[in-house]
Amino acid sequence: HRPKVNKTMPSPKAKNNSGRSGSVPGIGNNGRYEFMSLNRTPSPHLLQRQGSDPTSARLRASESPTRRRGSGSSNASSSSAAGGPPLPEEDCMRLNPSFIGIALSSLLAIDLWLSKRLGVCACEESPWGSMRPLMKLIEVSGHGIPWLAGAAYCLYKSDSAAGQEVMLNLLLALVLDVILVGTVKAVVRRRRPAHNRMDMFATFSVDRYSFPSGHATRAAMCARFLLAHLVLAAPLRVLVLLWATLVGLSRVMLGRHNVTDVAFGFGMGYCQYNLVEALWVSPAGLQSTLG
Numbered sequence: 001h002r003p004k005v006n007k008t009m010p011s012p013k014a015k016n017n018s019g020r021s022g023s024v025p026g027i028g029n030n031g032r033y034e035f036m037s038l039n040r041t042p043s044p045h046l047l048q049r050q051g052s053d054p055t056s057a058r059l060r061a062s063e064s065p066t067r068r069r070g071s072g073s074s075n076a077s078s079s080s081a082a083g084g085p086p087l088p089e090e091d092c093m094r095l096n097p098s099f100i101g102i103a104l105s106s107l108l109a110i111d112l113w114l115s116k117r118l119g120v121c122a123c124e125e126s127p128w129g130s131m132r133p134l135m136k137l138i139e140v141s142g143h144g145i146p147w148l149a150g151a152a153y154c155l156y157k158s159d160s161a162a163g164q165e166v167m168l169n170l171l172l173a174l175v176l177d178v179i180l181v182g183t184v185k186a187v188v189r190r191r192r193p194a195h196n197r198m199d200m201f202a203t204f205s206v207d208r209y210s211f212p213s214g215h216a217t218r219a220a221m222c223a224r225f226l227l228a229h230l231v232l233a234a235p236l237r238v239l240v241l242l243w244a245t246l247v248g249l250s251r252v253m254l255g256r257h258n259v260t261d262v263a264f265g266f267g268m269g270y271c272q273y274n275l276v277e278a279l280w281v282s283p284a285g286l287q288s289t290l291g
């Protein structure tokens with residue numbers, strides 16, 4: 001039985017086609033993905049590698065390019081492609097789309113669609129473009145530089161030991177936030193939405209990535225910090241929560257982030273505050289550490 005599929009699917013060609021069958025997936029020499037007809041009979045070793053049924057072969061063809069690239073460079077797969085021993089079973093197991101994989105893909109699709117719909121202030125011509133200056137003001141209120149400068153100024157001006165302790169820890173919390181967010185952004189490297197206009201002030205290289213939203217982590221962490229350490233009247237407490245919510249919302253409305261970047265950012269900022277509490281530094285402790 002020979003599987004016939006009368007469709008073309010995006011499938012990268014092998015990096016070096018010379019020693020392989022043309023049906024081996026990979027990336028073209030110029031690094032671009034190319035289209036390949038699937039109405040050819042796969043070679044026997046490829047069928048063996050992909051699982052012997054046509055469904056597995058098709059699943060393999062639609063697998064993520066990154067994974068294909070990765071497996072293409074491994075010793076096991078190259079020996080298999082060259083007619084060597086078959087791949088270990090766990091490699092074939094990965095061909096089956098798991099429930100979690102499908103759920104994640106669906107979530108990402110919803111995320112992209114919803115974020116685009118909510119990006120109503122992404123530029124002046126957008127449906128709510130006239131609100132863009134207000135959204136940018138909210139953006140500045142959650143930016144790292146005013147918060148770091150404000151905490152440093154309050155620490156310098158504070159004349160009570162308790163005030164100094166709180167401001168010192170706020171400053172350290174903000175530095176910790178910058179480090180953690182920068183690390184996650186550099187690892188995940190999710191690009192900002194296509195409709196975002198990159199006109200933020202004072203950004204660093206990792207800020208071209210969007211996951212997680214640094215504004216959202218800061219807003220969540222600082223809101224928890226202020227509510228825990230400042231004696232605020234009820235209306236002010238509500239205002240703090242409202243501000244944090246608006247900072248998160250403005251990130252999506254400005255088109256800076258997808259919804260999941262902000263949702264994760266809020267969760268991360270919430271957890272960061274727990275870390276700050278656990279690592280709480282007292283001026284006496286700091287002095288003995290330094291001295």
Ligand SMILES: CC(C)=CCC/C(C)=C/CC/C(C)=C/COP(=O)(O)O
Pocket residue numbers: 143144145148178200201202203204207209210212213214215216251256
């Ligand atoms: C002195 C020093 C290292 C300051 C860092 C200030 C800082 C955190 C700047 C980055 C602010 C920024 C544009 C973050 C991006 O936020 P997203 O919400 O777009 O991720």
